Amino acid sequence: MKSTAEILKEIRPEFDFSASNDFLADGMLDSFDMVTLVSALDKNYGISIQGTDIVPENFQNLQTIQALLRKSGAKI
Amino acid sequence: MNLLFRRKRISGALVVVPANERSFVADMKNFNFPEARSLKLKEVMGFDKRRVVEPGVCVSDLAVFGLEHLFERGWLKREEIDALIVVTQTPDYFVPGTCCVIHGRLGLKRDTLALNISQACTGFLIGLIQGFMLLDQESIRKVVLVNSDVLSRKVSPQDRNIYPLVGDGCAITVLERDTEDSVIHANVRVDGSRGDALTMPAGGMRLPSTPETAKLQDVGDGNLRAKDHLFMDGAAIFNFVQTEVPPMIEDLLKHAGASTDSVDYFLCHQPNRFMLEKLADKMNIPHAKMPNNVVEHFGNNSGVTIPTVMTFNLGERLLRENFRVCLAGFGAGLTWAGMLLNIGKFDFNTIIDYK
Numbered sequence: 199m200k201s202t203a204e205i206l207k208e209i210r211p212e213f214d215f216s217a218s219n220d221f222l223a224d225g226m227l228d229s230f231d232m233v234t235l236v237s238a239l240d241k242n243y244g245i246s247i248q249g250t251d252i253v254p255e256n257f258q259n260l261q262t263i264q265a266l267l268r269k270s271g272a273k274i
Numbered sequence: 275m276n277l278l279f280r281r282k283r284i285s286g287a288l289v290v291v292p293a294n295e296r297s298f299v300a301d302m303k304n305f306n307f308p309e310a311r312s313l314k315l316k317e318v319m320g321f322d323k324r325r326v327v328e329p330g331v332c333v334s335d336l337a338v339f340g341l342e343h344l345f346e347r348g349w350l351k352r353e354e355i356d357a358l359i360v361v362t363q364t365p366d367y368f369v370p371g372t373c374c375v376i377h378g379r380l381g382l383k384r385d386t387l388a389l390n391i392s393q394a395c396t397g398f399l400i401g402l403i404q405g406f407m408l409l410d411q412e413s414i415r416k417v418v419l420v421n422s423d424v425l426s427r428k429v430s431p432q433d434r435n436i437y438p439l440v441g442d443g444c445a446i447t448v449l450e451r452d453t454e455d456s457v458i459h460a461n462v463r464v465d466g467s468r469g470d471a472l473t474m475p476a477g478g479m480r481l482p483s484t485p486e487t488a489k490l491q492d493v494g495d496g497n498l499r500a501k502d503h504l505f506m507d508g509a510a511i512f513n514f515v516q517t518e519v520p521p522m523i524e525d526l527l528k529h530a531g532a533s534t535d536s537v538d539y540f541l542c543h544q545p546n547r548f549m550l551e552k553l554a555d556k557m558n559i560p561h562a563k564m565p566n567n568v569v570e571h572f573g574n575n576s577g578v579t580i581p582t583v584m585t586f587n588l589g590e591r592l593l594r595e596n597f598r599v600c601l602a603g604f605g606a607g608l609t610w611a612g613m614l615l616n617i618g619k620f621d622f623n624t625i626i627d628y629k
Contacts, residue, residue: 237317246551249552250556
C-alpha cells in the first residue's frame with residue numbers, strides 16, 4: 199500500500215507537498231487533480247470516498263486528507 | 275414534485291449519433307495542460323471517443339434523418355404522429371421553433387400538436403412527462419419525443435473543463451397508451467437560483483452575440499473560452515449531483531413503494547464515469563446496475579444520454595424482455611428528475627450513424 203504523500207507525488211511530481219499547508223491555494227492541486235487523487239485513494243485503501251466529501255477543504259493539506267480517509271473508513 | 279401516470283408506455287427508441295468520431299487523445303493536444311495529467315483524467319473520467327457533428331449540421335438534420343429511417347422501415351408511420359415534442363437547447367433558429375422545422379421538412383399532417391421544450395440533461399424526463407400528459411387527450415394516440423443537441427458547436431476546443439466530454443446526438447422515442455394497467459412514477463425538481471453553474475452567457479436576447487462575445491479569453495487553469503461558449507462550473511455541478519440526486523431518487527422510490535433492489539437498472543444521465551460511480555456508491559447501488567459507459571463511446575450528448583444508455587446497454591433485449599428501470603436526469607437549470615417505470619417489448623430499439 200502506498201502512502202498518501204506517495205500518491206500525491208505520482209499525480210504532481212513537480213511539487214513538494216510536505217512544504218505546503220494549502221495545496222489548492224498554492225496551485226499544487228486543481229479540481230481535476232482532486233478527482234484523480236480520489237480515484238487513486240479509493241483504489242489504494244479499498245474505500246469509496248463519498249461524492250459529497252469531494253470539496254476543496256478536504257484536500258487542503260496532508261492532515262485534512264488523512265482526516266477524510268479516516269472518515270471514509272480507510273485503515274491508516 | 276411527485277407525479278403519477280397510468281396506462282402509458284414507451285413503445286420504441288432510436289438514437290442517432292454522428293458518424294464523425296473524435297478521440298480524447300487527439301484532442302488533448304489542444305489543451306494547455308501536460309499530456310500525462312490528461313491521460314490520468316481520461317482513465318478516471320472515462321473520456322475516450324466522442325461523436326460530434328460536422329460543421330453546419332443542426333438538430334433538425336439529425337431528427338429528420340432518424341424519423342425517415344423509422345418511416346422507411348415501417349417502424350413508425352408519418353400519419354400516426356399526433357404530437358411532436360422537440361427538446362433542445364441548440365435550436366436551428368430562434369424563430370420558427372425546431373419542432374415546426376422538422377414538421378415541415380417531413381411533411382407531417384397539419385392536425386399535429388407540435389411543441390418545443392428548452393431543457394438539456396433533464397430533457398428526456400421532462401419530455402416524457404409532457405408526452406405522457408398529452409396522451410390523456412383522446413385525440414392523441416402517439417407522441418414522438420425528439421431529444422437532440424449539437425452542443426459541440428458551442429464549446430471551446432481549448433476548454434478542458436467541457437470540450438473532452440461533449441458529444442452530439444438525437445433520440446427519437448415513441449410514446450403510446452398502454453393496454454396493460456401500468457403505473458409510472460416521476461419526481462421533478464428545479465433550482466433556478468443556481469443556473470449560472472451551467473450556462474451559455476451570450477447569444478440570447480440578454481447578451482446578444484457580438485465580435486466581442488466571440489473572443490477567446492483566458493479563464494484560468496489554462497482554459498480559453500468565449501462568452502458565446504457553453505460554461506460549466508464542474509465542481510459545482512459535481513456537488514449538486516451528489517447532494518441532490520440521491521434524495522430525489524429515494525423520494526421517488528418511497529412514493530412508489532419500491533426499493534432499490536426491485537429496480538433492474540438505474541439509467542442515468544451520463545456526465546462522466548467518475549460522477550456516476552460516486553452516485554452509485556452513495557446510494558449503495560452496484561455499479562453494474564448503473565451503466566456508465568456512454569461518455570467513453572459517444573460523449574455526453576445532453577438530453578440524449580438516457581435513451582443512449584438504455585439502447586446501447588439493453589439493445590435487442592428490449593424487443594423481447596421487460597425491465598423495471600429508474601431513469602434519472604440532472605443538469606442545466608439547475609433541474610433534476612427521476613422516473614420509475616417498466617420498459618420492454620419495444621417495436622424498435624437501436625442506434626444508427628448520421629452520415
